[in-house]
Amino acid sequence: MKLFTPLFVLLWIWSFQVYGQEAPPPPDEPQKLIPPIKPPISLSGNFGELRPNHFHSGLDMRTGGHTGVPVHAVADGYVTRVAISPTGYGRAVYINHPNGITTVYGHLERLMPRLERYVRRIQYKREHFAVNLTIPRDSFPVKQGDVIAWSGNAGSSGGPHLHFEIRDTQTQRPQNGLKWHFPITDNIPPKMISLYAYSFPSTGVYEDKRYPTVYYSSAYHLKGNPVLKVNGPTAFGIQAVDYLNASWSKCGIYSAQLIVDQDTIFGFRISDISFAETRYVNSLADYAERERYGRWVHRLFRQPGNKLDIYTVDKNNGIVNFTDDKIHNVKVITADAYGNQSTLEFQVKSTPPDSTQRHDNGARIFSYQKDNYFQADNLKLKVPAGALYDDLPFHFEEGETPEGCYAPLQKIQDKYTPLQKAMRVAIRPDSLPDSLQNKALLVMVDPDGQKWSAGGEFEKGWVVGYPRSFGNFSVAVDTVPPTIRSLSIKEHKHLMNPKHIRFRIKDNLSGIDKYRGKIDGKWALFVYDPKYDLLTYTIDPSRLELGKTHQLKLTITDAKDNQSVYTATFYK
Incomplete structure (x- = not known):
């Protein structure tokens, strides 16, 4: 059980101290990478940012609020994989490079024409929209700067942008792309919003208090400058965000340290993240605080079941046992990938051990x-x-x-x-x-x-x-079949859009499980976008004989095998 006591209204004090410097180069980098989209580059999300059930594994690059921006290969290499899915990255291309990295380009609208045709042939052969294809090495070589795709909004995307990743080819472990010298300016240190102090009154239970911060004298301090009363096992957390110069988006911090009386107790650095560990974000972050209030708080302590390997210092899992009768100086330092730092300084007053007994609540x-x-x-x-x-x-x-x-x-x-x-x-x-x-x-x-x-x-x-x-x-x-509403065919016979046939499909409970569209008795490639409940067929003259009346049949099935069928005739 977690208790929350709001103490103050959040006060934002913007600071503009500058610690800007060039991001450190990745080790053994033999080749300079160019940006995947034309500069200027503006990020809406950075690497290691806390997200629901996962860390963000790449850089989200704005595309001006629209799709169709050319996407370039950042270095010489070859296409090694293409993944098409209604969720996740939607339409994504993976390129291996000679220097041991793999770059990933996600949420794409379409691929370079030859690759698009290659993928579509396989989709029609398998009669399935979602595919995950390993591409033979010599099939699609690329040169640095080649247009390999156009940006889009496919998959689990919250708006048009390019999701760009750099991975270690051998381990497929995502790396912090800001270390590769892209033309991105950042001389703004992280913003410290509030401190969290956690006490542990009984097994498996913690209580927290939140303290908003203010900025003055080149550092952050607790509003009102209180001396916090602590006793027994105590830990801390920090609510902090980072901003880059060309963006007002709240991005994630790169590292944090907890220092008590000049002794570094705990620290983490998010330079790379394993996909196998990404759900442990629910332990690094204060999960309950996010669920209740939408606040992302980095815990400066480690729960024993947390297997993340991002921690740089870990003394007693970051939990400090305050048992004396003294005042202690505490400091939290946060930084971004470019070395800009912010510091929070405060004091705690410890209480002698006779008041620090932990109690069993009988649960x-x-x-x-x-x-x-x-x-x-x-x-x-x-x-x-x-x-x-x-x-x-x-x-x-x-x-x-x-x-x-x-x-x-x-x-x-x-x-x-x-x-x-x-x-x-x-x-x-x-x-x-x-x-x-x-x-x-x-x-x-x-x-x-x-x-x-x-x-x-x-x-x-x-x-x-x-x-x-x-x-x-x-x-x-669930006995109710999915609903199908045509957006392009009127009265089951009049085609209103010369390029696309679209449907709105929904299910009331168990969810859409599968769909199948046929035109003139042959499987047709319908693209499903669940975030908009849209199913779209793009008229393909290479596969659809034009100048005639066609028969369309669409079958939608939910997870409990309830089925709906839509039929129509249309002339095209």
Whole structure:
């Protein structure tokens, strides 16, 4: 359980102290890279920025709010992979280079013509839009500066931009692209917004307090300059952002250090991140603070189940045991990838040990190191070893059956506690007709009664699923097929757009699982964009005989095998 006590209204004080310097070169860099898009370069997101369930693994480069900007190969190399997906990077190209790096270009609108034709042939051969292709080495060589694609807004993109990554080819571990001397100016140090102080009154429990900061005398200080009272195990966190000169976007910091009485206790540096570790962002960040208030806070301590390898100093996991009766000087230093630094200075007053006893609150403790099992009348739960970041005082409560559901509400912990791995949840439904068993699934239910699918299948009297977050669960059924609304064909026969055929497709609960479009009995390449619920076919004269009436059939299926079919005739 995490307690939050707001103390002050956030006060932003902009500082313009300059520590600007050129970013350090990456090791053994034999080749200068050019920018993937034409300068000036403006970033809307940087490497290592904290994102929901992952670190940002590249640089997000603005494209002026529109698509179709030429994207260039940053160095000589060859295309090694193309991935097309409705989510993630959408349409992405991967290029290997002789100096041991791989560059990635994501959210693309289209690829260079020969590569586009190559990919489309495979899509039609497999009759599938989403493909992940390994490209033979000599098939698509590129020279530095070649246009290899055009920027777009595909996949899980929040707006038109280019997502650009640099990876180590051998490990595929993303690197901080700001170390490669792109024409990006940054002489603005990070902004320290607020300090968090954490105490640990009992096993698996912490309490926090938030202290806004102000800037004066070349450093940040706590507003009102209080001396914080601390006793026993104590840790800290920092809410900080970074800005670059040509952008007002809030970017992530590169490094931070915690210093107590001139002794460096803890530090991290985000110079590269493993994809296998990226979900540990939910431990580096104060997950509950983000879920409650949307604030990104870097913890300056390490939970024992956190396996990130970004930490540069780690004394006692960053937790300081204050047991004397003295005042201590504490300093937090943050920096960006260009070496600009900001410092926060404050003092704490320690209390003698007789007031620092930790208390057992009597809760059942789930171990982060072991498999944890729990069973109630209508629930069977397994939280596997490694799913938690620290020992957890587990809480469960059963509520009333929500409207439209078939099981009492199972309140499993709370949504403010993160999970690294999926847990196994089995809920016993009540009065579920045999005819609906194959339509049953787990649902998460919010306080207003709104439901979201948590997946799952009916198994021997239980509905079993593997959600990756705690919350309030029940059982519902999905018998409603997806909806299909034509945006380009009127009355099932008049084509209103000469270039595209578009549909709006939606599902009420389990979600769109698959779709299939045919024109004149042959598979047609429809592109799915789930963020807009759009399904689009672009008229392709090389595959569609023009000057005739065509038959269109579109079939949409959700995750519970409910199906909708749309048919039409059109002349083109």
